[in-house]
Structure formats: structure tokens, C-alpha cells
Amino acid sequence: MKTWKKVSLISLTLVGAIGLVACGNSASGSKNTQTKTLTVGYWKGSDTENATFDKLVKNFEKENKVNVKPKVYTDITTQLPTDLSGGTAPDVFYIDSSFYPYLQKEGVLNDLSKVVNKDDFYSSIAKAFESDGKIYAAPKDVSTLAIYVNKDIFAKAGIDVNSIPKSYEEFIKWAPSAQAKIDAAYGKGKVYLMNMNADLTRNWQFITADGQNPITKAGKADLSNPTILKNLGTVVDMFNTGAVATPQQVGVGDEGAGFGNGKFAMALTGNWNFQVFNTQYKDLHYTIIPNLTYQGKEMTMQYTVGWGEYKDTKAKSLADKWIQYVTGKDGMSTWTNGVGTLATRPDVADSSTFLKANPLLQVHQDSIKFATPWQDGTNLTTLVSSYGNFIPNVFKKGATAADLKTAMKQADQDANSKISK
Secondary structure (H helix, E strand, C coil): CCHHHHCCCCCHHHHHHHHHHHHHHHHHCCCECCCCEEEEEEECCCHHHHHHHHHHHHHHHHHHCCEEEEEEECCHHHHHHHHHHHCCCCCEEEEECCCHHHHHHCCCECCCCCCCCHHHCCHHHHHHHEECCEECEEEEEEEEEEEEEEHHHHHHHCCCHHHCCCEHHHHHHHHHHHHHHHHHHHCCCCCEEEECCCCCHHHHHHHCHHHCCCECCCCCECCCCHHHHHHHHHHHHHHHCCCEECCHHHCCCCHHHHHHCCCEEEEEEEHHHHHHHHHHCCCCCEEEECCCEECCECCEEEEEEEEEEECCCCEHHHHHHHHHHHCCHHHHHHHHHHHCCECCCHHHHHCCHHHHHCHHHHHHHHHHHHEEECCCCCCHHHHHHHHHHHHHHCCCCCCCHHHHHHHHHHHHHHHHHHHHC
């Protein structure tokens, strides 16, 4: 479930449209008629995901003697607002954690505090859908970042996998010698020790270190503040070792393809690539280790999707039952075991047959305990775009602190110009 790539963030213009309509419809309230049809909004995934989703639908229909009407979105964060503004939104629908602040701000979601028990979920995940102590979406599954290590590359280069440092600070010291061994085995520029992507979410661990937030309380971009610059400088130092590259710098679209094709000896990526590596790169021999620490702290990212309920649904009773089923122990077990995603409930994770059959994934599951949700208010989409426009200029060997400062000032100016409009 490649959540962070499947979902594109919504524009502020569309969100404003939701607000106007949400206000206009608020008087009607949530009607609960005796309807026997439930409309469910989601985006299609792999064949495995689609087959498992169909299984959930059939189980629910049989148990409740109702009809489930799927509504498939190709880009839910641009199409759903149109449906909300037209009063044709599904009764329940997927919500990416990064999209939640927009929907919650516009008041189009039902409070689910009496529908599900938020304590059934990992607290770090449930918090991504909480406001004022109430939960407005029930998390269905989650992905985290961890480091995949190509054992064959390490063996050919004569590098002990156990020599990989535990922290990014130590990695910077270790990387040049490790890269030299890889260069000797494969030729210079053929294989890099590790990837580091030039995008906001992958650099979040450094950007938010020391309690920083790149978006101020007033909603303005603040990427160029001295503390963020200092910590992002650690990433620049990684590139200056000559052992780190972005996927684009090695000619691939993402780190999964880079790792699978032997361009990276190590890849910071998500569990969505686990089945890809096993099916598309069957000769790939790898292990998985936790993301490295920074400033002595364990940290990684989590990308989660929840089930939300439309405030003006006319099938609230059915909508409640659907959410209770698909995020309950039985429904979530069906989904996670069928698809291979990570459970958002500890009791489901503990009994997961998929995890037991694939113990390497336990690293991803354990990372949930300290993972940071991908979410930061309503202006995050703008910051993502502006950061992505300028950070590639300094994620390369030879970049300086002055280069980074200039790039982040440009990113702030670009983002704040858009935010002000």
C-alpha cells in the first residue's frame, strides 16, 4: 500500500469549495434512513488489494443483508471535494493522514468516538485522525520506512552488514570507506551505498529535529530558520561523502527500482516495496534494519489511511457498521493478511499470519511505536511543492551550507507567496 505515492494532496481552492458547501448543508444533519445500500469510496490498488477488498465487501453484504456500492477514485483528494460540494459523496471513504486536516477543518466528517475505540489502535496512528480528543477516521493500515540492505553487494564489496552504524552521525564517518570498497568491486559511480530522496517527507526526521516545525503557527513556511538549516546540513554532509545519491541521480524513478536494480546497496524505503522485491526481483537477497537514529532518537515516518464517514450520510447505521467491521479485529486481519500491509491494531499485528510468514517485516511493524505521522496542517501540500523545487539543488556532492541557506530561503519565499494568495 504505497499510501504516500497513491494520494496527491488537494489544492486550497478545492478545499475552500468544500467549506462553502459544508456550511450550506450543515442544517440537514446526518440522516439515518432505512436504506439497504452503502456507498464506499476508495482508490484501487494491486490485483491482490482489489481481490481482498472484494472479499470484505461480500462478507459485509452477507452478514448485514445489504448492498455495498463501491465508488472508485483515481485521485481521491481532487475528486472527493467535487462530490462533497455536490452532495454526492460516498457514505464512507478512504482518508490519507496528510489529507485529514483539510477535511476536518471543513467540517465534513462525523465524529467516530462512539463508533470505534481509539485505544484499540496504536496511539501514534490514531492521533493522526484525532482533533480535540475525538477521532474522525479509523485507521485501516499503515506503512513505515526502514532500511533494506543488499547482502550480495555487501558480500562482494567485503563489507560486514553488522558494521552498518546505528546513527546518521556515525554513518557520515563510515560511508566514505564503505563506498570505496563498493567502487573497488563494481567501478566508480556504478553502485551507491545508499539513497536519500529529495523530498520533504523523507527528510522530515532532520527538519523536525530539536522540536522544529517548518510551518509556523500562523501557517507560514519556515524552512530557513537556523535550527532547521543546521539539521538539514546533516543530509548535505551525507551527499558530500560521495556515498549517497537520489534515485533520479542514478537514473531511476524511485528508490525501490534503484535497490532492485542494484544501484543502491542500502535503500530507505517502505514496506510497500517488500512484495515488489520478492516478486519482481526474485534474485535479490536482502535484510531489513531500522532507520538510523538522529541525535540519539529513534524516528521514522508512518503513512496511514483511515476510514472516514460523511457528515451528511443517509446511511449512518450502515456506515458505522462498515467502519467497525473493516477496522475491527476480523476485518483488519482479512485485509492485512490478504494484502500484506501492516496492521494499525496491536492485537491484529500479534496474530498476523503474514507477519509470521515474513518475519523481516517485523522491523516495519515495530517502527510504528516511534514513527511520526505524515501530517502537518493545511499548508503542507504547498510546502511539499516548494521544498521539492529547490532542495535538489543542494543534494549533491560539493554543496555548502551557504547553498542550503539560499535554497531554503527560496523555498520559503515560494511557499509563502502561494499561501498568501
